Amino acid sequence: MVTVVSAVALVGLEASRVVVEATHSQGLPGTRIVGLPDTAVREAAERIRSAARRSGLGWPEDRVTLNLAPAALRKSGAGFDLPMALAVLGATGKVPREALVDLWAVGELGLDGTVRPVPGILPMAAAARDAGARLLLVASAAAVEASLVEGLEVVPVDSLAEAAAVLQGEQAARDVVATPAVVTSGAPDLADVRGQTVARRAVEVAAAGGHHLLLSGPPGCGKSMLAERMAGVLPPLSMDEALEVAAIHSVAGVRAPDAPLSLVPPFRSPHHTTSAPGLVGGGSGVGRPGELSLAHRGILFLDELLEMPRWVLDALRQPLESGHVRIVRTQAAVAFPADVLLVAATNPCPCGNLGSTSQACRCAPDRVERYRSRLSGPLSDRIDLQVELRPVDPDRLVGPGDGEPTAAVAARVAAARAVAAERWGPGTLNRSVPPAAVRATCHAGAVRALASAVEQLALSARSFDRALRVARTIADLAGDATVSTDHVDEAVAYRLATRLAAT
Ligand SMILES: [Zn+2]
Secondary structure (H helix, E strand, C coil): CEEEEEEEEECCCCCEEEEEEEEEEECEEEEEEECCCCCHHCCCCHHHHHHHHHCCCCCCCCCCEEEEEEECCCEEECCCCHHHHHHHHHHHHCCCHHHCCCEEECCEECCEEEHHHHHHHHHHHHHHHHCCCCCCEEEEHHHHHCCCCCCCCCCEEEEHHHHHHHHHCCCCCCCCCCCEEECCCCCCCHHCCCCCCHHHHHHHHHHHHCCCEECCCCCCHHHHHHHHCCCCCCCCHHHHHHHHHHHHHHHHHHHHHCCCCCCCCECCCCCCCHHHHHHHHCCCCCCEEEEHHHHCCCEEEEEHHHHHHHHHHHHHHHHHHHCEEEECCCCCCEEEECCCCEEEECCCCCCCCCCCCCCCCCCCHHHHHHHHHHCHHHCCCCEEEEEEEECCHHHEEEECCCCCHHHHHHHHHHHHHHHHHHHHHHCCCCCHHHHHHHHHCCCCHHHHHHHHHHHHHCCCHHHHHHHHHHHHEEEEEEHHCCEEEEHHHHHHCCCHHHHHCCC
């Protein structure tokens, strides 16, 4: 007699059903696991036998065979422990077979029978719900995350003994205590930033249109302060977007499984020494999401951009264009979403003092040129807004902040995004609208003015399209239906750093 429990295999963000079948038959004692298991799954034999025995549930003295189907799908990780143990307990009659009908389970077992959470519970629970699961058994620590998926009964268990007791009907299933979603970022307020009128305006335009932003300036002028405050300016995520972001963080193992759902757009600021898999994604197996995907639907802040290795700058280009990262491995190719708003910061030169009125720059001109040329044409072309920050006037450094608060800026950003969404469709930002569509909303004189500015500054064709989109956002912030020459002038001013970098 074969007993069946459903489990979940995770490849990237894709969760699919795995049917765990257990039998025991006469033969030499031993446990065999078949169906393309990886090392961790093969090693489960030891864990589940020890867990069952130490939980007082016993283990067959004869031959146990566990089959994971479909066989073509690679099974990795320790999340198959609990469903495999339950399937065997069904085969030995320790758990009634009818209790296993449409039962799904995910969890790692300790040798003493403790059930532990595994990464990726959220997409796994969604797959269980979509496949019509009756019950999903998970570790208590993962129950809050699993219960974010609506329409699924989640049963938290601390041990294999508790799982068996619940399925035997000897113990009532515990309720999952849901926590309300988090809606405010807790990010510091823009009111703290002194001066920097131009950069503050660029932050607002970037947030309104989803445009990538480069802040260049000497140390201490407030680049990081501005970037950190930008998350509070973005509108909150919808429920679906928040679940998508949480799923990515869950698979990457960076999300506490008992954390509430957050509607706050993510803000990630990896160090400039972050490894390739850390930034782009990858690592062992089919790989985990990197910082680019952890910042999906939020902000990726790269401080000291020009200190980053060349490959990092090159690796950014494709995801900034397509909104996803593709990781190719021998076993499989996976794609992770990476629709980010890039905010980058850099010193104007290697010593940082170029342009400073109080400190002298010690860099040779050719060194400055080499440094700036690392912001290669193709990457620079993708950064719509580039602003130079000057050091803050020392007189303004004392006393309370004199800036406009985050809430006021966020309200204008939300209004401009609403106008764009009405024009282009829900969720569409000016950043990603085809150039011809944007041009159709521009005054002919404005397009001519932009064309001549692009020619004068020797900017690329891509820069033309990007500046036009920025001008569209500036017009939206002003509540103007048509893009005028004034809007174009401001947009072109944000491209000046490109010219500086190129010369
Ligand atoms: Zn310098």
